[in-house]
Amino acid sequence: MPRSGAEARRRLQRAALELYQERGFDQTTTAEIAARAGVNERTFFRHFPDKREVLFDGEADLRAALTQEVADAPEDLRPLDVLLRAFRKAGRILEDNRPFSEPRLKIIAVTPALRERDLAKAASLTEALAEALRQRGVPDRLAGLAAHTGWAAFHQAAQAWIDDPSQSLDAHLTQAFTDLRALSATG
Amino acid sequence: MPRSGAEARRRLQRAALELYQERGFDQTTTAEIAARAGVNERTFFRHFPDKREVLFDGEADLRAALTQEVADAPEDLRPLDVLLRAFRKAGRILEDNRPFSEPRLKIIAVTPALRERDLAKAASLTEALAEALRQRGVPDRLAGLAAHTGWAAFHQAAQAWIDDPSQSLDAHLTQAFTDLRALSATG
DNA sequence: CCAGTGACTGGCACTACGTGTCACTCGACT
DNA sequence: AGTCGAGTGACACGTAGTGCCAGTCACTGG
Numbered sequence: 001m002p003r004s005g006a007e008a009r010r011r012l013q014r015a016a017l018e019l020y021q022e023r024g025f026d027q028t029t030t031a032e033i034a035a036r037a038g039v040n041e042r043t044f045f046r047h048f049p050d051k052r053e054v055l056f057d058g059e060a061d062l063r064a065a066l067t068q069e070v071a072d073a074p075e076d077l078r079p080l081d082v083l084l085r086a087f088r089k090a091g092r093i094l095e096d097n098r099p100f101s102e103p104r105l106k107i108i109a110v111t112p113a114l115r116e117r118d119l120a121k122a123a124s125l126t127e128a129l130a131e132a133l134r135q136r137g138v139p140d141r142l143a144g145l146a147a148h149t150g151w152a153a154f155h156q157a158a159q160a161w162i163d164d165p166s167q168s169l170d171a172h173l174t175q176a177f178t179d180l181r182a183l184s185a186t187g
Numbered sequence: 188m189p190r191s192g193a194e195a196r197r198r199l200q201r202a203a204l205e206l207y208q209e210r211g212f213d214q215t216t217t218a219e220i221a222a223r224a225g226v227n228e229r230t231f232f233r234h235f236p237d238k239r240e241v242l243f244d245g246e247a248d249l250r251a252a253l254t255q256e257v258a259d260a261p262e263d264l265r266p267l268d269v270l271l272r273a274f275r276k277a278g279r280i281l282e283d284n285r286p287f288s289e290p291r292l293k294i295i296a297v298t299p300a301l302r303e304r305d306l307a308k309a310a311s312l313t314e315a316l317a318e319a320l321r322q323r324g325v326p327d328r329l330a331g332l333a334a335h336t337g338w339a340a341f342h343q344a345a346q347a348w349i350d351d352p353s354q355s356l357d358a359h360l361t362q363a364f365t366d367l368r369a370l371s372a373t374g
Numbered sequence: 375c376c377a378g379t380g381a382c383t384g385g386c387a388c389t390a391c392g393t394g395t396c397a398c399t400c401g402a403c404t
Numbered sequence: 405a406g407t408c409g410a411g412t413g414a415c416a417c418g419t420a421g422t423g424c425c426a427g428t429c430a431c432t433g434g
Contacts, residue, residue: 005411029390040413045392079370112307119306120299141343141366148339149370152332179328183266183336183371192382216419227384232421376434383428391420399412404405 009047011037016054021103025051025111052117055104058093059121063128065090070132079138083129083150084177087157091169094158105162126151153180196234198224203241208290212238212298239304242291245280246308250315252277257319266325270316270337271364274344278356281345292349313338340367 015036019028030051034041048054069086077085094101108114130147134140156179157172164172202223206215217238221228235241256273264272281288295301317334321327343366344359351359 008411030392031390042393042414043412046411049392051391115310116303116307119310120303123302123306141363142370144343145336145339145363145366145370149332149336152335152339156328156331176328176332179332183329183332195382217421218419229385229422230383233382236421238420377432378434379430379432381428381430384426385424386426387424388422389420390422391418393417393419395414395416397413400410401408402410403408 008037008039008043012039012044012047013054013057016051017100017103017107020055020107020111025107025114052114055108055114056117056121059125062090062093063125065093066125067128067132070129070136073136075136079133079142079146080150080177080180082133082136083146083154084173086129087150087154087173088170091158091173094161095169102162105158109159122151122155149180153177195224195226195230199226199231199234200241200244203238204287204290204294207242207294207298212294212301239301242295242301243304243308246312249277249280250312252280253312254315254319257316258322260323262323266320266329266333267337267364267367269320269323270333270341271360273316274337274341274360275357278345278360281348282356289349292345309338309342336367340364 012033016028016033019033019036030044031041033051033054034044037044044054048057066086069089070082073082073085108118126147127144129151130143133143133146138146153176154173157169157176160172160175161167161169199220203215203220206220206223217231218228220238220241221231224231231241253273256276257269260269260272295305313334314331316338317330320330320333325333340363341360344356344363347359347362348354348356
């Protein structure tokens with residue numbers, strides 16, 4: 001029935017997000033997702049390798065945006081400041097898509113299987129950030145630690161932004177990175 | 188056939204580790220594991236909730252050891268020093284069980300499905316460490332960041348220990364935490 | 375000695391995830 | 405009109421994981 005391919009893909013993502021919200025991830029079958037999207041179950045697996053991946057489509061874009069920002073940052077910035085800058089920019093993707101970001105993050109937070117996938121994506125992305133830092137001349141081991149540390153701060157800020165939307169993601173990011181300094185100062 | 192239960196459990200773990208090494212995780216079926224362990228496939232799922240969990244049995248012990256160490260640390264230590272102390276103690280579990288630890292870590296490193304589970308365990312353990320720090324009076328947000336940062340250093344040290352066994356895990360830990368200080372100093 | 379109890383197991387049926395394969399449709403291009 | 409490729413429907417299949425029931429073994433109290 002559908003013509004463009006990309007259209008069916010979007011319908012599948014939308015259907016999956018709705019169903020995961022309505023009855024939970026584990027209680028949703030791939031057949032149900034496909035049915036609501038108006039396609040065959042087999043087609044679901046043509047667009048997404050598995051039931052979880054349907055919620056992690058933007059990851060490639062996010063990674064590209066982040067690593068690009070790291071590469072383009074002013075030369076004299078310290079590693080953690082480079083990352084803060086990159087997170088600020090990338091964070092706009094989250095803020096602009098809040099109607100999609102929020103339910104997505106909430107479902108992931110309460111579903112172990114999705115949390116696992118999320119952590120894997122984060123780890124892969126963190127490794128990409130570390131590599132981008134190394135290409136800026138940051139020493140090998142330091143780059144990995146900086147990427148992990150920075151990501152922890154980013155994650156904490158994103159979660160705080162979901163829990164308390166009264167402040168901007170930017171404000172939460174500033175807070176988290178300030179906390180990092182405090183940690184360095186006292187411990 | 189088997190009598191004690193705990194015995195079958197150990198045989199299953201051993202059989203799984205062997206098979207994952209011989210032909211890889213994805214090419215191994217739960218039926219094969221059960222067969223090598225001399226039990227029914229159904230019995231496998233009585234001892235372990237899924238095919239991955241069979242490699243993550245010691246996690247509860249490790250968590251208990253780590254949180255205990257954090258709780259028992261001298262009062263005046265700074266958060267990251269508390270963690271370094273705890274990792275040193277817990278690291279002995281790894282070093283003493285190297286014949287099991289090494290192949291296990293290598294298989295996890297090359298198997299995406301196992302890496303996901305490993306990351307999830309690490310995240311849960313990190314959260315437990317953060318909570319233990321909070322109970323020592325470390326401020327809320329700082330505790331989370333310290334736990335993540337410390338864990339990143341521990342993970343880096345463990346990986347370095349696998350790649351370069353010529354030095355002790357303790358030495359690698361010292362190196363990683365020194366790098367952390369450097370990161371704080373310069374960025 | 376024996377009946378009962380609880381932990382562990384074997385075996386069967388079943389649902390759901392994910393893959394391989396083939397034939398079909400539809401639009402684009404020549 | 406004919407061809408070509410991308411996307412799809414449909415069917416068969418292997419494997420992970422669950423529910424259920426019956427059977428075995430060690431242990432305990434009478």
